[in-house]
Amino acid sequence: MSRLYMARNPRVAARSLDGEMMIMSGRDSTLFTLNKTATILWQSADGTTPLDEIVKIRICPEFEVEPAEALQDAETLARELASHEILQISEEPIPQPVAGAPR
Amino acid sequence: MSVSLLQEMTEKAMARNIPISVQVDLTYRCNERCVHCYLDHDDHGEMTTAEIKHLLKEMAEAGVFILTLSGGEIFLRKDFFELLEYARRDLQFCVKLKTNALLIREREAARIRDLGVESIQISIYSHRPEVHDAITLVPGSLKRSIDAARFLKSQGLRVIFANVLMTQNMADYPGVRALAAELGIESTLDPTITPMMDGDRGVLSLGVGRDELRQVFRDTSLVGDAEEFCAISTNDSNEDALENLPCSAGHTSCYVSPYGDVFPCVQFPLPTGNVRRQRFIDIWRHSDEMNDVRSIRVKDLSTCTSCTHVSSCSRCPGLAFMEGNMRGPSSQDCERSFARTGVPSANMLAKAKAKPARAAANLVQIRALPTMAGATA
Numbered sequence: 001m002s003r004l005y006m007a008r009n010p011r012v013a014a015r016s017l018d019g020e021m022m023i024m025s026g027r028d029s030t031l032f033t034l035n036k037t038a039t040i041l042w043q044s045a046d047g048t049t050p051l052d053e054i055v056k057i058r059i060c061p062e063f064e065v066e067p068a069e070a071l072q073d074a075e076t077l078a079r080e081l082a083s084h085e086i087l088q089i090s091e092e093p094i095p096q097p098v099a100g101a102p103r
Numbered sequence: 104m105s106v107s108l109l110q111e112m113t114e115k116a117m118a119r120n121i122p123i124s125v126q127v128d129l130t131y132r133c134n135e136r137c138v139h140c141y142l143d144h145d146d147h148g149e150m151t152t153a154e155i156k157h158l159l160k161e162m163a164e165a166g167v168f169i170l171t172l173s174g175g176e177i178f179l180r181k182d183f184f185e186l187l188e189y190a191r192r193d194l195q196f197c198v199k200l201k202t203n204a205l206l207i208r209e210r211e212a213a214r215i216r217d218l219g220v221e222s223i224q225i226s227i228y229s230h231r232p233e234v235h236d237a238i239t240l241v242p243g244s245l246k247r248s249i250d251a252a253r254f255l256k257s258q259g260l261r262v263i264f265a266n267v268l269m270t271q272n273m274a275d276y277p278g279v280r281a282l283a284a285e286l287g288i289e290s291t292l293d294p295t296i297t298p299m300m301d302g303d304r305g306v307l308s309l310g311v312g313r314d315e316l317r318q319v320f321r322d323t324s325l326v327g328d329a330e331e332f333c334a335i336s337t338n339d340s341n342e343d344a345l346e347n348l349p350c351s352a353g354h355t356s357c358y359v360s361p362y363g364d365v366f367p368c369v370q371f372p373l374p375t376g377n378v379r380r381q382r383f384i385d386i387w388r389h390s391d392e393m394n395d396v397r398s399i400r401v402k403d404l405s406t407c408t409s410c411t412h413v414s415s416c417s418r419c420p421g422l423a424f425m426e427g428n429m430r431g432p433s434s435q436d437c438e439r440s441f442a443r444t445g446v447p448s449a450n451m452l453a454k455a456k457a458k459p460a461r462a463a464a465n466l467v468q469i470r471a472l473p474t475m476a477g478a479t480a
C-alpha cells in the first residue's frame with residue numbers, strides 16, 4: 001500500500017486562535033477554521049512523516065479510534081484540505097525549504 | 104476573504120482579548136510628498152531589522168493573524184523583503200501591504216506573489232496624471248503606480264486602489280473606479296483627511312465640503328440604494344447601539360509606529376507603550392490607556408448618545424481624540440452624517456447653539472468700548 005505524505009502549503013496564512021486553527025487560502029483568500037483532526041494534520045504536515053504514522057501517533061490516542069478507520073477518514077480529510085490548497089499531498093516525501101536558506 | 108467567518112473569528116478574538124489585526128508602519132520615509140499626508144517623513148530612529156523581527160514574533164505569539172505593513176513607503180526599507188519573508192514563511196501571517204508601488208517592477212511583483220501576500224493596496228488619487236501627480240508632488244508617479252498595479256495583477260495578486268477624496272480630485276473618483284474596473288482591481292474611496300501628527304489641522308482644509316459629500320453619498324454606483332443609504336436611523340436601532348463598541352481600535356486591532364510606539368489605531372495617536380521597552384502582549388493587555396479605550400461603549404460618549412445618528416454614525420474615536428476628547432464627537436463624521444441624511448448631528452446643533460452666545464459675548468465687549476476712558480468711537 002502506498003503511503004501519503006503531507007506538507008503545509010507555504011502560501012497560506014495560519015494562526016491558532018485559542019486552540020482553533022485559522023487558515024487563509026493563498027489562492028483566493030478564503031478563510032477556513034480547522035476542526036481538531038484537521039488541526040492535527042496541519043500541525044503534523046512536515047512533508048516527511050507519512051499519514052499512517054501521524055494517525056497512529058497523534059490521532060488514535062486522541063480520539064480512541066481503530067487505526068484502519070482513522071486512516072481512511074484522515075486520508076479523506078487530507079485530500080479535502082489539499083483540494084483547498086491548504087495542504088500539499090504526495091505519495092513521496094515532500095522536501096521542505098531549510099530555514100534561513102535562500103529561496 | 105470570507106466575511107462571516109472572519110467576523111466570527113474576530114468576535115472570538117475580542118472575547119479572548121486577542122489582537123487579531125495589527126498595522127505596523129515600517130518607516131515614515133516616503134518617495135512621494137502627498138499634499139494631504141499627516142506624516143513627518145524624517146527618520147527619527149526606526150526599529151532595526153532585528154527589532155522588527157522580534158516584534159513580529161511577539162505579535163504571532165499574541166495571536167495576531169492579519170498583519171498590515173504600511174508606512175511611509177515600505178519599499179524604501181532595504182530589509183523589506185527579509186521582513187516580509189519572515190512574516191510569511193516563518194510566522195505565517197496573513198499579510199496585507201499598503202504602498203504607492205513606485206518601486207514595484209516585475210521582479211518585486213513576482214517575489215510578492217511567491218511570498219503569498221493577501222493584498223496590495225496602492226494609493227491612486229486620480230486617473231489623470233496632472234491631478235494625481237499634483238497630489239503626490241512626484242511627476243510620473245501615476246504611470247509608475249499603474250504599471251506596478253499591472254505587474255502585480257499579472258502575478259494573480261489581489262490589488263486595491265485606495266483613493267482619498269479631496270477638493271483637488273473630487274471630480275476624478277469615477278475615473279479612478281473605471282480605471283480599476285478596467286484593470287480588474289478593487290477600489291476604495293475615503294473622504295477622511297487626518298490631522299498632521301504634530302496636531303496641525305491645516306491639512307483638513309483639503310477635505311471636500313458638505314455639498315460634494317452629499318453628492319458622493321447619493322452616487323448609486325458607490326452606495327447602491329441611495330435612499331436606503333441616506334435614511335435616518337430609527338429610535339429602536341439607536342437604543343440597541345448604546346451598548347456597542349465604538350470601533351475595533353484597542354479591541355481586536357492596534358497600530359505600531361516605526362519607532363515601536365503602540366497606539367490603538369493608526370488614526371488614534373494615544374501612546375500606550377513602546378515595544379523597545381515592553382513586550383507587545385503586555386502593552387496590549389495591561390496598558391492603562393489601551394484599557395481606557397477598551398472600556399468605552401457608545402452609551403459613554405458625551406454628546407453622541409443623544410444624537411439622531413448614534414446607530415449609523417461612522418464616528419472615529421481617533422479623530423475625536425485628536426479633537427480633544429476620545430469620548431466626544433468627531434466633527435468629520437458629524438459632517439458625513441449630515442451630508443448623508445440632511446439632519447445635523449447633536450454636536451453640530453450644540454455648536455450652533457454655542458455660537459450666538461459667543462457672538463453675544465463679543466458684542467458686549469464691543470458695546471463696552473465707547474465707555475472706556477478716552478475712547479473716541
